[in-house]
Structure formats: structure tokens, C-alpha cells
Amino acid sequence: MNLDEIKDTFFTECAEQLAEVESAFCVVQIDGLDIENVNAIFRAVHSIKGGAGAFGFSDLVSFSHVVENALDIVRNDISQGTDDRLNLLARSMDVLSDIVDATREDGEKVDDAEITAELKAMFNLGGEDGQPESTAVEIDYDPVPISLTDLDLGDTSSGNVFEIVFEPKSSLYENGHDPQRILRHLGELGTCTTVVDDSKVPALDTLSPDEAFLGWTIKLDTESSEEDVREAFDWVEGDCTLSIKLEQPEIDGGGDIDDILSGLEDFDLGEDPDEAAPAESNDASVEDAGAGGKADVTVEAVVEAVPDEKQNAAGKPPAAANKDQQAAAAKKSNQTIRVESQKVDRLINLMGELVINQAMVSEQVTQDGFSSSSPTALLMVEFQNLTREVQESVMAIRAQPVKPVFMRMSRILREVCSVTGKKAALVLEGENTEVDTTVIEGLTDPLTHMIRNSIDHGIESPEDRVAAGKPETGTIKLSALHSSGRIVINVEDDGAGINRERVLQMGIEKGIVSENADLSDNDIDSLIMAPGFSTAEAVTDLSGRGVGMDVVRQSIQSLGGRISISSKPGQGSQFSMSMPLTLAILDGMVVRAAGQVFVIPVSAVLETFNMKPGDVHKIGNDDQVLKLRGNLVPIIQVGHQLGFCGKQDDNSGGTVLVVEAGNNAMAALLVDSIDGQRQVVIKSLESNYDRVPCIAAATIMGNGQIALILDVEEIIARQSRAAAESNSNILKMEMIA
Amino acid sequence: MAKTILTVDDSPTMREMLRSCLTGADFNVVTAEHGADGLDKLQESQPDVVITDINMPVMDGFEFIENVRQSQVSNRMPILVLTTESHQDMKMRAKNAGATGWIVKPFVPEKLIDAINRVMP
Numbered sequence: 001m002n003l004d005e006i007k008d009t010f011f012t013e014c015a016e017q018l019a020e021v022e023s024a025f026c027v028v029q030i031d032g033l034d035i036e037n038v039n040a041i042f043r044a045v046h047s048i049k050g051g052a053g054a055f056g057f058s059d060l061v062s063f064s065h066v067v068e069n070a071l072d073i074v075r076n077d078i079s080q081g082t083d084d085r086l087n088l089l090a091r092s093m094d095v096l097s098d099i100v101d102a103t104r105e106d107g108e109k110v111d112d113a114e115i116t117a118e119l120k121a122m123f124n125l126g127g128e129d130g131q132p133e134s135t136a137v138e139i140d141y142d143p144v145p146i147s148l149t150d151l152d153l154g155d156t157s158s159g160n161v162f163e164i165v166f167e168p169k170s171s172l173y174e175n176g177h178d179p180q181r182i183l184r185h186l187g188e189l190g191t192c193t194t195v196v197d198d199s200k201v202p203a204l205d206t207l208s209p210d211e212a213f214l215g216w217t218i219k220l221d222t223e224s225s226e227e228d229v230r231e232a233f234d235w236v237e238g239d240c241t242l243s244i245k246l247e248q249p250e251i252d253g254g255g256d257i258d259d260i261l262s263g264l265e266d267f268d269l270g271e272d273p274d275e276a277a278p279a280e281s282n283d284a285s286v287e288d289a290g291a292g293g294k295a296d297v298t299v300e301a302v303v304e305a306v307p308d309e310k311q312n313a314a315g316k317p318p319a320a321a322n323k324d325q326q327a328a329a330a331k332k333s334n335q336t337i338r339v340e341s342q343k344v345d346r347l348i349n350l351m352g353e354l355v356i357n358q359a360m361v362s363e364q365v366t367q368d369g370f371s372s373s374s375p376t377a378l379l380m381v382e383f384q385n386l387t388r389e390v391q392e393s394v395m396a397i398r399a400q401p402v403k404p405v406f407m408r409m410s411r412i413l414r415e416v417c418s419v420t421g422k423k424a425a426l427v428l429e430g431e432n433t434e435v436d437t438t439v440i441e442g443l444t445d446p447l448t449h450m451i452r453n454s455i456d457h458g459i460e461s462p463e464d465r466v467a468a469g470k471p472e473t474g475t476i477k478l479s480a481l482h483s484s485g486r487i488v489i490n491v492e493d494d495g496a497g498i499n500r501e502r503v504l505q506m507g508i509e510k511g512i513v514s515e516n517a518d519l520s521d522n523d524i525d526s527l528i529m530a531p532g533f534s535t536a537e538a539v540t541d542l543s544g545r546g547v548g549m550d551v552v553r554q555s556i557q558s559l560g561g562r563i564s565i566s567s568k569p570g571q572g573s574q575f576s577m578s579m580p581l582t583l584a585i586l587d588g589m590v591v592r593a594a595g596q597v598f599v600i601p602v603s604a605v606l607e608t609f610n611m612k613p614g615d616v617h618k619i620g621n622d623d624q625v626l627k628l629r630g631n632l633v634p635i636i637q638v639g640h641q642l643g644f645c646g647k648q649d650d651n652s653g654g655t656v657l658v659v660e661a662g663n664n665a666m667a668a669l670l671v672d673s674i675d676g677q678r679q680v681v682i683k684s685l686e687s688n689y690d691r692v693p694c695i696a697a698a699t700i701m702g703n704g705q706i707a708l709i710l711d712v713e714e715i716i717a718r719q720s721r722a723a724a725e726s727n728s729n730i731l732k733m734e735m736i737a
Numbered sequence: 738m739a740k741t742i743l744t745v746d747d748s749p750t751m752r753e754m755l756r757s758c759l760t761g762a763d764f765n766v767v768t769a770e771h772g773a774d775g776l777d778k779l780q781e782s783q784p785d786v787v788i789t790d791i792n793m794p795v796m797d798g799f800e801f802i803e804n805v806r807q808s809q810v811s812n813r814m815p816i817l818v819l820t821t822e823s824h825q826d827m828k829m830r831a832k833n834a835g836a837t838g839w840i841v842k843p844f845v846p847e848k849l850i851d852a853i854n855r856v857m858p
Contacts, residue, residue, distance in 0.1 A: 002757075003757075005753075006750065006753045006754055006757060009749050010750035012749070013748060013749045040794070043747070043792055043793075043794060046821065047747065047748040047750075047751075047792075049821060050750075050751060050821045050842050050843075051748060051750035051751065053821065053843035054751070054754055054842065054843040054844075056843075173813060174806065174812070174813070175806075175816075175832065175835050175836065175837050176813050176814050176815040176816055176835070176856065177837055177856070178815075178856075178858065181855060181856060181857070181858075185855055235832075235837060235838040235839070235856075238832075338749070
């Protein structure tokens with residue numbers, strides 16, 4: 001991984017941490033403050049600060065540091081988390097998120113001076129300059145990089161000579177230290193003459209491996225300062241008795257090296273000779289002797305005691321001794337890997353091709369006259385099942401919970417509330433509902449607009465709410481659920497509801513509807529999604545820029561979704577969006593009507609059957625209904641509805657698919673025949689051609705032929721509109737007569 | 738044989754930085770996401786040195802170190818604490834829990850390697 005990739009990881013992490021923060025704030029705002037959520041927020045900010053520091057993003061570091069300090073106060077005393085303070089912290093998170101964005105995009109510096117000042121004032125963080133200590137305080141130990149090979153054996157350095165008396169306590173070993181490594185480190189600072197004191201080592205049979213018995217007296221000739229020498233022991237402070245005294249500077253380095261060397265031949269700390277460490281310490285010893293020749297070198301019987309201590313200090317577990325029950329009991333975490341979305345997209349595309357290819361092979365096998373019990377055909381079935389399983393697994397990779405998008409809405413809510421002076425709380429439901437990433441990406445903009453809209457137009461001012469006997473704070477409920485193979489997202493507010501009188505008047509003013517149009521309440525509500533409709537009397541900063549709900553409807557439609565409104569005056573409005581779970585592959589029922597091949601989404605199909613003469617009834621002029629277990633279901637002739645052929649009168653004996661739309665509307669789609677069930681790859685018509693009424697998309701069949709995928713809901717909606725029209729015409733005619 | 742380092746950190750960024758830095762210095766790297774995960778990985782990978790963060794969910798660094806020190810087989814494992822907490826009392830708490838040494842984030846790769854070599858068995 002190179003630095004840029006790690007940076008990407010960092011920004012991905014930031015996004016996740018900020019989503020965590022949003023999530024925690026949501027809980028806090030509804031359920032009140034608790035230490036767990038404060039800790040979660042603190043940790044997230046802390047992590048962002050840590051990563052930012054590593055990359056030197058100073059703006060991010062300094063602001064997150066201030067926020068962290070504020071959070072620390074709340075963390076240490078939960079009663080410090082007043083509403084005012086929480087609101088300020090929530091706003092700080094928004095700024096933090098902006099700074100993260102600016103840092104990622106290399107954009108303009110975010111002005112955080114004001115909110116920093118507010119934070120410092122509200123949390124009494126005076127005296128701090130906002131600079132975290134972690135950048136001010138560099139790494140707190142600074143080894144001097146003298147490599148052993150740089151040392152000249154004959155050179156007698158003129159530096160300081162320290163006499164160091166070092167006696168480890170057992171706690172030194174317990175914390176994973178090894179005196180040998182400290183001695184080695186000293187050897188890197190200069191030349192050492194080391195005398196071991198083993199006088200406290202007891203007889204082997206009474207020796208306890210957990211205790212410390214050895215001490216060392218080291219004469220260190222070095223150019224380093226006393227401070228540097230002390231730093232070699234900074235991690236063992238308190239775990240040993242230590243005295244460091246400066247002796248007179250070295251003047252002369254005489255002495256008989258050969259004698260000393262021969263005396264040192266056996267000097268081995270008892271380590272495996274293959275390992276690098278003892279080899280080094282051996283070298284060090286030799287060099288020590290060489291340079292520090294004037295000193296008396298006493299090498300006593302060190303060897304026996306050290307390996308034991310060494311063994312303990314190293315703490316290498318024997319391979320067979322996996323007895324650590326605590327570790328075994330510890331919770332396993334979810335293993336995740338990060339993959340670039342491009343790679344997954346490519347996989348999905350290939351998957352689509354594979355599905356088409358599999359269908360083609362299947363088709364060819366049938367055409368070539370293999371019977372369904374032939375080995376080839378049986379293998380094909382297996383191939384088909386495997387393809388389906390692979391497809392489902394691949395789609396699962398892309399499925400993500402809608403939570404991050406929902407979380408972003410809480411920020412939108414805060415911003416809109418602060419601009420409008422209204423009070424509203426966001427309630428989330430089903431935020432773990434999973435849906436394809438492309439759908440999630442497409443959801444952000446329409447949802448943002450709807451939330452703004454709900455507060456701006458739906459929720460009343462606090463005074464009006466109180467006057468209407470409602471709680472001062474309005475509620476906006478954002479929920480997600482899976483329903484018949486689609487995801488349904490609802491935005492519900494408890495505001496004033498749609499002002500139908502005003503909407504109708506506006507519609508007439510703008511020429512969207514004619515003055516004498518006879519519109520149902522629902523039709524009037526739907527007007528707000530008509531192009532160019534905006535009820536905002538004063539254009540605010542938020543909604544009411546004239547694009548309004550029209551754009552929302554378009555973006556939902558481009559996701560293959562639909563949006564509906566229901567509103568009750570004085571009680572609130574509900575916007576319901578239903579979208580496919582994926583935009584890539586669909587389980588389809590392949591049917592023929594008027595000589596054409598169509599695909600009907602299996603998720604919409606309730607049942608299929610051949611009608612008998614008694615099943616069909618005529619209603620009105622030429623509408624037909626199917627009597628299905630006591631219910632009357634309108635029959636829609638697919639070929640006629642799409643304009644391929646005229647209306648057939650006698651449909652008894654025809655094949656129908658009973659389908660259901662999102663609003664529980666049912667219909668029986670009359671077709672010539674059903675070819676079978678197949679997975680089809682969705683190819684957008686809109687992006688390749690144009691939007692066609694009643695057609696959701698197109699696909700390529702196994703034989704290479706293009707088939708249209710029906711938009712069941714729109715077909716039903718059109719049919720019921722047409723029926724209503726013709727029936728009302730009949731009524732009007734009767735009245736005239 | 739290359740030495741193995743276990744890094745315990747909840748931040749994917751830090752894990753990747755450490756991994757990149759340590760593999761560059763020819764160490765084997767095993768990563769864990771929090772203390773409890775760290776205890777598992779410690780058993781599986783039998784590292785030579787452990788580097789741990791302090792502030793982590795599920796099990797923090799202090800608790801992790803205490804657990805290692807109380808364990809049967811890896812109680813003398815060198816454990817370096819890598820944290821943004823530069824306060825003295827944090828160091829003392831880490832030390833009391835059994836930390837071998839500490840490094841303050843943001844770290845400089847060379848100094849990290851030096852620190853590891855300082856405690857490497």
C-alpha cells in the first residue's frame with residue numbers, strides 16, 4: 001500500500017467515524033446522554049485526529065483536538081453535557097466533517113475560528129492554543145543512530161565517561177523488558193565496559209525464575225549527554241535501581257586488547273547463535289573491550305543465570321502451550337476487507353454478461369434437441385443454479401445498509417432547523433435495511449430535498465404547534481423496509497399537512513391544471529410534484545427554489561422507483577418511495593403478448609393461471625374483471641394497453657398473471673403465453689433511448705432478442721385512471737340524458 | 738526468519754500505516770482491531786513484539802496489556818504502546834498495566850523501527 005492508498009483508507013475511515021458520530025448523536029438526542037455514546041463519539045474524533053496527525057493535516061488535527069478536549073470534559077462528567085453543549089458539539093461535528101471534506105478535496109480552508117471560540121468559551125478551554133500536545137511533543141525518545149560498524153575500534157573517543165549501576169527489579173521483567181537489550185542499547189551510544197554482579201544469584205534448586213538477581217555496573221564512554229544515557233532507561237524507570245554518575249572525560253585509551261579479547265572469548269549471553277541480537281551484543285562486548293582498554297574488565301560467571309531470565313523475558317510461548325483461556329474467550333471480531341467499488345462494478349457487469357451467456361447456452365441446448373433428462377440438460381440446470389447463486393453473492397457485496405444516508409439527514413435537519421427557527425427531531429427506523437450501493441448513492445439528493453421540504457413546508461413554527469396542541473418539537477420519521485423485492489422509504493412528518501386549497505390555487509395560477517378540473521385530494525397532493533410547481537411564498541435558502549419535488553420525483557424515477565404522497569390536514573404528510581433493490585439484475589417472468597416478448601418482474605407476480613369462462617365478468621362499457629376468490633381484479637390486456645393490438649372481447653381461456661403494485665392495487669395481466677422464469681440483466685431504456693410509458697427497462701434474451709420489462713405499477717395506475725375516466729364519462733352522459 | 742509484530746489498533750488508517758511501515762522494514766505484520774481481537778491474534782500468530790493503541794472499543798489497550806501480562810505463555814512479551822495520549826499519567830497507567838515502552842503518535846517510521854528494535858528479543 002502506498003501513501004495515497006493509505007490516505008484513501010484514512011478518508012474512508014473518517015467517513016465511517018463521522019457516521020458513527022451521527023449515529024451516536026441521534027441516540028443521545030432521543031434517549032439522552034450516556035457514557036457509552038459519549039465514548040463512541042470521543043473515540044471517533046480521537047481516531048480522526050490520530051490519522052490526521054500522521055499525514056500532517058494540521059487544520060484537521062487542531063480542530064479535532066479542541067473538539068476532543070470538549071468531549072473529554074463531558075466524558076469525565078456526564079452532567080457537563082447540557083443541551084446547549086450537545087448542540088454545539090453536534091454543530092462542531094458538522095464543521096469537522098467539512099474540514100475532512102476540504103482536506104480530502106484539497107479545497108479551501110474551512111473557517112472554524114468562530115466555532116472554535118464558541119467551544120473554548122462554553123467548555124472553558126481557555127489557555128489552550130488549540131494545538132494538540134501530540135504535535136508539539138515529538139516522539140519522547142530519541143535514539144542516537146550509531147551503528148556498530150561505524151565505530152572505529154582503534155579510536156578512543158573523547159567524550160563523557162559515565163558509571164552506571166543498574167539493578168533490575170522483577171517488575172522490569174514482568175513488563176517485557178530484557179536487561180540485555182538495554183545494555184545493547186548503551187553499547188550503541190558508545191563503548192561500554194560491563195561488569196556483572198551475580199552475587200545475589202542463589203543455587204539453582206532454589207532459584208525462582210520470576211525474580212531478579214543480576215545487576216550490572218557499566219562504564220560508558222560516549223559523546224552522548226547524560227540525558228541521552230538516561231533515556232536508555234526511561235522505559236524502566238521505577239523498575240530498577242539506577243545510578244548514573246559522570247566521571248572525568250576520557251584522556252587516554254591504552255590497554256592490551258589481545259588479553260581482553262581472549263578473556264572475552266567465552267562471553268556469551270547464552271542465546272541461539274543464529275539470532276542477530278546476541279551476535280550484536282558479542283560484537284559490542286568486543287568493541288567495548290577494545291576501546292575502553294584502560295578499565296578493568298571483569299567477566300565473571302554470568303552465563304548460567306542469564307538464559308533463564310532471558311527465557312522469561314522473551315516470553316516466547318512454547319508452541320504446544322496454547323492454554324490462554326482469557327484470550328480464547330475473547331470476542332471474535334468481524335473480518336472485513338476493503339475493496340474499491342470499481343472492482344465490484346466490474347464484477348457486477350461481468351456477472352450480467354454471464355447471466356446472459358448462460359441463458360443463451362441454455363437456449364441453444366434446448367434448440368439442439370437435448371431432452372430435459374439428458375446429461376447435458378441436467379448439467380445446464382446445475383449451471384443455471386450456480387449462476388444464480390454467484391449472482392446473489394455478488395449482489396450481496398454491493399448491498400449496504402441505508403444507515404449512512406439516513407445519518408446524513410440528521411445534519412440536514414439541524415441546519416434547516418437553525419435557519420428556519422423551527423424545532424424538529426429525526427426518528428430513524430429500519431436504517432439497517434440493505435440495498436444496492438447505486439440505489440443508496442441516488443437516494444441522498446432526493447432525501448435531502450424531502451427532509452428540507454418537510455421542515456420548511458410541513459413542520460409548523462414552535463408557537464403554531466403549541467397553539468395547535470402539538471408538542472413544540474416536530475417529528476420527522478425516516479424509515480426503510482423491504483417489501484415484495486423492493487425497498488420502500490418513507491418520510492413522514494407530523495406537521496400541518498398539505499394546504500390543498502393553496503396548492504390547487506397555485507396549480508391553476510401556474511397553468512398546471514385547468515380552473516374547472518375535477519381533482520381528488522390525492523390528485524391535488526400530487527400537484528406538488530408537477531414540473532415547475534413551488535408553493536414557497538418567499539424563496540428561502542432551503543427549499544422553494546422552484547425545482548422542488550419535481551426533481552425528487554425525477555431522481556426517484558431514474559432509480560426505477562415511484563413516489564407517492566398522502567397527507568392529512570393538521571396531522572402531517574407522508575412521502576413514500578419504492579425502489580428496486582438493485583439496478584443490475586432482475587428475476588423476470590418471460591411472457592408473450594401480441595407477438596412480442598415481455599418481461600414482468602417476478603417480485604410483482606402473485607400467481608399465474610389459465611382463466612375459465614366463468615372467471616371473467618364485464619363491467620361498464622368494455623372493462624373486464626377477474627373474479628378471484630371473491631375479489632374482483634381488473635383484467636389488463638397487455639398487448640392492447642401497450643398499443644400493439646386492439647381489445648379482445650372474449651378472453652375466457654386466456655392466461656393471466658395476477659400482479660400487485662406497491663399500494664396494494666391488484667390487476668390481472670392478460671398475455672398470450674408464459675415462456676418461463678429467467679434472470680435478466682436490466683439495460684436502461686432512458687439512458688439509451690427515452691422514457692417509455694409502462695416500460696421500466698429493456699433486456700437481452702438468450703437468443704439475442706431484445707425484450708421490454710414492464711413497469712407493473714404504472715400499467716395498473718394507467719388502467720385505473722382510464723377506467724375512472726370512462727366511468728365518469730358514463731355518469732356524466734347519464735346525467736345529461 | 739523475519740520477526741513478527743502484532744499491531745492492535747481500531748483505526749484502519751493506523752493499521753495500514755503500521756503495516757506499510759513495518760513490512761517495509763521486513764517484519765511480518767499481524768493486525769487486530771481491538772484488545773480482545775489482539776488476545777486472539779496473539780495466540781494464533783505468536784508475535785515477537787506487540788504494538789497497541791490505548792483508546793479502542795470492546796477492550797482498550799490497558800485491559801489488553803493486563804490480560805497479556807496475566808496470561809500463561811506470553812506474559813513477558815514486549816508491548817509497545819502507540820497512542821496520541823502524550824500525557825504523563827497515560828504513560829504511567831500504561832506502564833502500570835505492564836507496557837514495555839511507548840511511542841507517541843504521529844510517529845516517524847524510523848523512530849518506530851528504532852523503538853521496536855529496542856525491545857525486540
